[in-house]
Amino acid sequence: MSKLYIVPTPIGNLEDMTFRAIKVLKEVDLILAEDTRTSSKLLKHFEIGTQMHSHHMHNEHQTVEHTVQKLKNGQTIALISDAGTPAISDPGFLLTRACVENDIPVECLPGATAFVPALINSGLPNDKFVFEGFLPDKKGRQTRFLALADETRTMILYVSPHKLIKTLAEFETYFGKERLVSVSRELSKLHEETVRGSVEEVLKHFETKPPKGEIVVIVAGKQKEKKNKNE
Numbered sequence: 579m580s581k582l583y584i585v586p587t588p589i590g591n592l593e594d595m596t597f598r599a600i601k602v603l604k605e606v607d608l609i610l611a612e613d614t615r616t617s618s619k620l621l622k623h624f625e626i627g628t629q630m631h632s633h634h635m636h637n638e639h640q641t642v643e644h645t646v647q648k649l650k651n652g653q654t655i656a657l658i659s660d661a662g663t664p665a666i667s668d669p670g671f672l673l674t675r676a677c678v679e680n681d682i683p684v685e686c687l688p689g690a691t692a693f694v695p696a697l698i699n700s701g702l703p704n705d706k707f708v709f710e711g712f713l714p715d716k717k718g719r720q721t722r723f724l725a726l727a728d729e730t731r732t733m734i735l736y737v738s739p740h741k742l743i744k745t746l747a748e749f750e751t752y753f754g755k756e757r758l759v760s761v762s763r764e765l766s767k768l769h770e771e772t773v774r775g776s777v778e779e780v781l782k783h784f785e786t787k788p789p790k791g792e793i794v795v796i797v798a799g800k801q802k803e804k805k806n807k808n809e
Contacts, residue, residue: 580649581658582677584670586663586689587620589792590767594690598762600624602687607653610645612669616660633657638669642676663691663794667711667736692765693734694793699772700732700760703799708733713745723752730799739763739789746781747798753777758798764791 583602588594603609610633611617616631631703641657649655652771657673659662663686664670677684682806709733713722722780737745742761749757755778769791775799 579653579683579729580652581654581683581685582649582673583654584664584674584684584686585656585658586691587658587661589661589690589765591693592620592623594766595624596687599687599689600626603628603656603658604620605654606656608655608698610641610655610657610673612664617658628656633669633673635669637673638787641671642696642738645673646676646680646682650680651679661690661692663689665672666691666693666709672807675790678715690766691733692736692762692792692794695765696760696762696772697732697734697796699798701774702758702796704734706733707734709734712736712738713788714787724807726797727752730802732799733797735795735797737793737795738792739791742793742795743781743784745782745795749777750781753797754758760796761789761793762796763789763793765794767791 585599585602603621606628609630610766612634614632615629620727621628621630628680645655657670659668662668667676674684674741690805693709697707708729710726710733713719713735732797749759755776757777758775759777760772760782761780764770773780
């Protein structure tokens with residue numbers, strides 16, 4: 579029976595690949611990969627010989643209809659991204675939505691995603707949180723920061739290394755230099771690191787030690803003002 583499998587892949591350490599993910603990738607008719615060059619190394623490591631096609635942010639609008647037709651014809655297809663869980667700041671949403679609209683079964687396997695370990699490692703409240711992913715580069719960036727300034731839940735952002743210092747400086751402007759943050763980089767890899775502290779402290783750290791690698795930033799939410807007992 580046709581089905582779309584959403585298959586998470588390791589964010590760094592290949593030992594995080596699940597037995598089930600390997601089994602599914604070996605058994606499906608086709609694998610859609612964000613970057614076939616990157617994914618070919620993963621498939622080779624786990625001796626997966628399934629045919630692979632490209633499916634990324636620049637072509638997904640054009641390939642969704644064709645993929646849905648393959649599924650309607652009875653094929654089973656797995657979607658993977660370069661690392662982590664597809665559709666989390668990666669291609670996947672459009673295809674998943676199209677499958678749901680066409681009554682094609684969709685099954686997402688549990689597995690690696692960068693923001694969960696970063697959130698837990700931060701030591702910041704994780705009972706309620708909001709995932710922001712990548713902030714807009716230019717248009718809408720200030721508007722987004724103004725909206726987040728009053729957010730009381732813990733916030734999760736993905737930040738590229740060359741924009742981290744700029745982003746932390748913006749935190750000082752919109753959140754205040756005392757707001758607590760946690761920056762995790764290279765999660766599950768050899769040089770994994772988490773730096774915690776106030777915005778001011780963490781900014782000073784990375785100004786003297788330029789950041790490298792994949793980065794997840796966790797920001798404490800705005801503290802609710804305590805009500806006066808006489809009110």
